[in-house]
Structures are given as C-alpha cells and as structure tokens.
Amino acid sequence: DIVMTQGALPNPVPSGESASITCQSSKSLLHSNGKTYLNWYLQRPGQSPQLLIYWMSTRASGVSDRFSGSGSGTDFTLKISSVEAEDVGVYYCQQFLEYPLTFGSGTKLEIK
Amino acid sequence: EVKLLESGGGLVQPGGSLRLSCAASGFTFTDFYMSWIRQPPGKAPEWLGVIRNKANGYTTEYNPSVKGRFTISRDNTQNILYLQMNTLRAEDTAIYYCARLGKGFFDYWGQGVMVTVSS
Numbered sequence: 001d002i003v004m005t006q007g008a009l010p011n012p013v014p015s016g017e018s019a020s021i022t023c024q025s026s027k028s029l030l031h032s033n034g035k036t037y038l039n040w041y042l043q044r045p046g047q048s049p050q051l052l053i054y055w056m057s058t059r060a061s062g063v064s065d066r067f068s069g070s071g072s073g074t075d076f077t078l079k080i081s082s083v084e085a086e087d088v089g090v091y092y093c094q095q096f097l098e099y100p101l102t103f104g105s106g107t108k109l110e111i112k
Numbered sequence: 113e114v115k116l117l118e119s120g121g122g123l124v125q126p127g128g129s130l131r132l133s134c135a136a137s138g139f140t141f142t143d144f145y146m147s148w149i150r151q152p153p154g155k156a157p158e159w160l161g162v163i164r165n166k167a168n169g170y171t172t173e174y175n176p177s178v179k180g181r182f183t184i185s186r187d188n189t190q191n192i193l194y195l196q197m198n199t200l201r202a203e204d205t206a207i208y209y210c211a212r213l214g215k216g217f218f219d220y221w222g223q224g225v226m227v228t229v230s231s
Contacts, residue, residue: 054217
C-alpha cells in the first residue's frame with residue numbers, strides 16, 4: 001500500500017497569515033499520462049470531507065484561489081494564503097494512483 | 113445538484129451484519145464509479161472499495177482490510193449504492209460515507225452514517 005505522511009502545523013496560525021501543509025507519499029504518484037494523482041480535502045468540524053485540490057495542483061470547482069497545490073512525484077504542499085476562520089478543520093492528502101486508495105493522517109488547522 | 117444520502121446505520125453486535133444504502137441524485141448514476149469510505153471517530157478516512165460504472169461492467173475493487181467481509185453493489189434502476197457488511201467487529205465502528213468518483217478524486221461525499229459495533 002502507498003503510505004501517505006502528513007506534517008503538522010504550528011497552531012494556531014494568525015488570521016491573515018499563510019499556512020503550508022506537507023504530504024509525502026511512499027511511492028511516486030506521477031502517472032504515465034503525466035498527471036500526478038494527489039488530492040487534498042478539507043474536513044470542517046462536524047462535516048464530511050470536501051475536495052479542494054486534485055491532480056496535485058488543480059483547484060476544485062468553487063474553491064478559493066487562496067488554496068494552491070504543488071509538489072513533485074512524492075513530496076507535496078498545500079498552501080493557504082491569508083488564512084480565514086472558515087479554513088479551520090483537518091486537511092487530508094490522498095493518493096489515487098493505485099488501489100487501495102489511501103489517505104494521510106490529517107493536519108489540523110487552528111486560527112488565532 | 114448532486115446529492116448522496118446514506119442510511120441504514122446503527123448499533124450492531126459483534127459478529128452481526130448490516131447493510132448501508134446511499135441514495136444518489138442529481139447526476140447520471142450509471143456514468144460514475146462509486147465508493148464507500150469510513151472514518152473512525154477522531155481518525156483519518158479509510159477507503160473501503162469501489163464499484164465501477166456501466167462502461168466498465170460495474171466491477172469492484174476492495175481494500176484488503178475488508179475484502180471478504182464487505183460487499184459493494186448498486187441498483188442502477190433506483191440509483192442506490194449499497195454496502196453489505198458481515199462479521200462485524202468493534203474496529204468497524206465508524207462513520208461510513210459514500211462518495212462519487214471523478215477522474216481520479218472523490219468529488220462528492222454524503223453526510224455519512226454512524227455504525228457502532230458493540231455488545
């Protein structure tokens with residue numbers, strides 16, 4: 001199985017500051033078709049996860065441009081510029097390269 | 113508007129069985145792969161399995177952690193996704209979500225249903 005390892009945030013993050021969340025995969029997620037199958041989700045308190053970023057760097061429909069994804073085949077970063085109260089929750093990375101599909105353990109964001 | 117609504121959760125004794133349903137609306141159900149994902153309280157989501165779309169013969173894949181105990185199926189006339197869970201254990205206690213698959217991501221999730229396995 002592909003293991004997804006996420007980093008922690010130095011919580012709480014002051015409102016208006018930027019935050020970067022890291023994720024590392026145990027295998028390259030770069031497919032032969034050129035796409036990197038790494039996704040990011042946000043789970044707000046009491047809610048289901050929602051898609052933020054797919055294919056490593058493509059924002060999902062309706063997602064603020066304050067969210068951006070970047071990385072290589074095995075090392076990835078989700079950057080949130082100018083964090084706001086609505087960004088509070090747990091962020092998960094997830095690989096879609098091969099079965100079984102796997103998630104990272106999550107990174108909690110708190111706002112000051 | 114895409115909607116996914118799970119039902120069928122509850123309290124079940126160890127060794128028991130339960131069938132969850134997920135009613136889908138707002139899209140052409142047969143065009144999409146569908147998955148079940150669970151999340152134990154305070155933990156990360158765990159993918160359980162997928163059932164492919166009509167074009168791919170509605171075949172299935174499972175996480176080895178549940179293969180042989182859990183079965184995913186779909187009723188394409190009523191747009192319902194199912195998860196049959198057998199020989200349940202305490203560690204199966206979780207919120208269970210159904211999710212629609214886009215081209216390499218889960219683009220819509222249901223609100224989830226709680227399953228508690230306890231005597």
